[in-house]
Amino acid sequence: MKKIEAIIQPFKLDEVKEALKGAGVDGMTITEVRGHGRQKGHKEVYRGQEYNVDLLPKVKLEMVVPGARCDEVVAILAKAARTGKIGDGKIFVFDVAEAIRIRNDDRGESAL
Amino acid sequence: MKLLCWLVLCLSPAAFAAEQLPDVAARLTAVEAAARSAQSAGDNAWMLVSAALVLMMTGPGLALFYGGLVRRKNVLGTMMHSFILMAVVTVIWAVYGYSFAFGGSGSFFGNFQFAFLNNVGAAPNPDYAATIPHQTFMVYQLMFAIITPALISGAFAERMKFSAMLLFTVLWTTLIYFPMAHMVWGKGGILNAFLGGAIPCLDFAGGTVVHITSGVSALVCALYLGRRVGYPGEGFKPHSLVLSFIGACLLWVGWFGFNAGSALAASGLATSAFVATHFGAAAAALGWIAAEWMHTGKPSILGGISGAVAGLVAITPASGFVKPFPAMVIGLCAGAVCYLMVVRVKHMFGYDDALDAFGVHGVGGTLGAILTGVFATNAVNDALKDSAGKPLPLGLVDGHAGQIVNQLIGSAIAWALAIVGTLIILKICDVLVGVRVSREQEIEGLDLSMHGEEGYILES
Numbered sequence: 001m002k003k004i005e006a007i008i009q010p011f012k013l014d015e016v017k018e019a020l021k022g023a024g025v026d027g028m029t030i031t032e033v034r035g036h037g038r039q040k041g042h043k044e045v046y047r048g049q050e051y052n053v054d055l056l057p058k059v060k061l062e063m064v065v066p067g068a069r070c071d072e073v074v075a076i077l078a079k080a081a082r083t084g085k086i087g088d089g090k091i092f093v094f095d096v097a098e099a100i101r102i103r104n105d106d107r108g109e110s111a112l
Numbered sequence: 113m114k115l116l117c118w119l120v121l122c123l124s125p126a127a128f129a130a131e132q133l134p135d136v137a138a139r140l141t142a143v144e145a146a147a148r149s150a151q152s153a154g155d156n157a158w159m160l161v162s163a164a165l166v167l168m169m170t171g172p173g174l175a176l177f178y179g180g181l182v183r184r185k186n187v188l189g190t191m192m193h194s195f196i197l198m199a200v201v202t203v204i205w206a207v208y209g210y211s212f213a214f215g216g217s218g219s220f221f222g223n224f225q226f227a228f229l230n231n232v233g234a235a236p237n238p239d240y241a242a243t244i245p246h247q248t249f250m251v252y253q254l255m256f257a258i259i260t261p262a263l264i265s266g267a268f269a270e271r272m273k274f275s276a277m278l279l280f281t282v283l284w285t286t287l288i289y290f291p292m293a294h295m296v297w298g299k300g301g302i303l304n305a306f307l308g309g310a311i312p313c314l315d316f317a318g319g320t321v322v323h324i325t326s327g328v329s330a331l332v333c334a335l336y337l338g339r340r341v342g343y344p345g346e347g348f349k350p351h352s353l354v355l356s357f358i359g360a361c362l363l364w365v366g367w368f369g370f371n372a373g374s375a376l377a378a379s380g381l382a383t384s385a386f387v388a389t390h391f392g393a394a395a396a397a398l399g400w401i402a403a404e405w406m407h408t409g410k411p412s413i414l415g416g417i418s419g420a421v422a423g424l425v426a427i428t429p430a431s432g433f434v435k436p437f438p439a440m441v442i443g444l445c446a447g448a449v450c451y452l453m454v455v456r457v458k459h460m461f462g463y464d465d466a467l468d469a470f471g472v473h474g475v476g477g478t479l480g481a482i483l484t485g486v487f488a489t490n491a492v493n494d495a496l497k498d499s500a501g502k503p504l505p506l507g508l509v510d511g512h513a514g515q516i517v518n519q520l521i522g523s524a525i526a527w528a529l530a531i532v533g534t535l536i537i538l539k540i541c542d543v544l545v546g547v548r549v550s551r552e553q554e555i556e557g558l559d560l561s562m563h564g565e566e567g568y569i570l571e572s
Contacts, residue, residue, distance in 0.1 A: 045408050047418065047468060048455025051349055
């Protein structure tokens, strides 16, 4: 099993969700986060006082998929989230040791 | 009135019969009484609405405007600064405030003839407003006494102890606001142009009384309290310009009660003041936005609403004396000058007038007071007459350049009283309760440290 963690542009969330749904990914967790990679922030001015905003709003998606489907899901996710501009975000993939469904104690891929 | 009487005489053939005269006299009296009653009803309706509009400027208007400009952790503390004055000043006003501002006929302050609202009832006080109940005049003026100290809270926002703020307000209204209101608007006041002042200063709705006193006191507070922890630096962005926007628009609407209501009647003068107020605000919003657009490359909503408020401030003393186009000139000047003060001069000096109470009210109020001396004209307001009953020239446009000097003297008195009085009051508050919250309380935010609550509980 692999955990896919993607940090994407907030306005791409709906598109990514649709694409993943189309690919049969049923579960995901979404968090509103702030951060930056290589993307520079922007300047805001309030009554002449300048503020450099470098932590920008992003959305973090987390999902766990069977190992065999991981590459396919990552490709779909990346395609849906891409604008081609700086700031599109990143995808990280982790190995998952175990998954447990709390309701009935299912284990492994059947718990996903 | 006279026309009405003649009409009654002409329409009544019996009036020419000598034996009918007592009847005619009685009917005349009845007609006069009915006319007086109708005028009083109209004036009183407008003045009660105006009083409510001016209260709306403080809460929710100013509370939202200022509340949105501070950081999230101080939103309630800041709104409380405005709200609590609606209660505190009201009580002071009833006990002695109204009397100390409008009682007697002294040059500098009132007396205690109206203390505990003694003799302030339904009968008009002809010294101030002959067609509305004395109580209406009293409660209308109260709303001005509430908003004036609330304006100052923009300068000490996010760092003043609540107990000190309360004590400060009680002393400030008593020692600065009431005397200044008496000098400019009270009978016999030294600056009162209409009721026997030695230096006739024109201040229709409170340029000196409200905006110079509060704005200059705000600067003194900002300097005395010092900068907020970490200022200037990152993280001082307004937490909700949406709140500020709603507040500023409520201020704009409420200001019609403030300025047009200052005619103290539902008269043509009230309309003229209403129009001047609106035109001044509009031009000032454009003035600020234009300056900002040229300077930073972007027109902002905060700039627009700040400009509108600056224009409303500047047109306040002039509103009952100027025509619409001069009102727009005053507004445009206020928008541009206050912009420069707030975005340039403040940062040059480095003082922390958190929400620009001085930059907008002190500077806009002074500019408005001086420009009133330029643009005031008896074509708008002919209440000042010479012994032959001819309207006296008012400002420079009427050929009376000396009025500018009167305006400067009035402004200087307001500045001096505000500086000296506020310094003394702050010192007293500092010795008695301490004016500033601790560093830990300030970092935690006033909502939690002063009031034990939070403005936004998003997880509930």
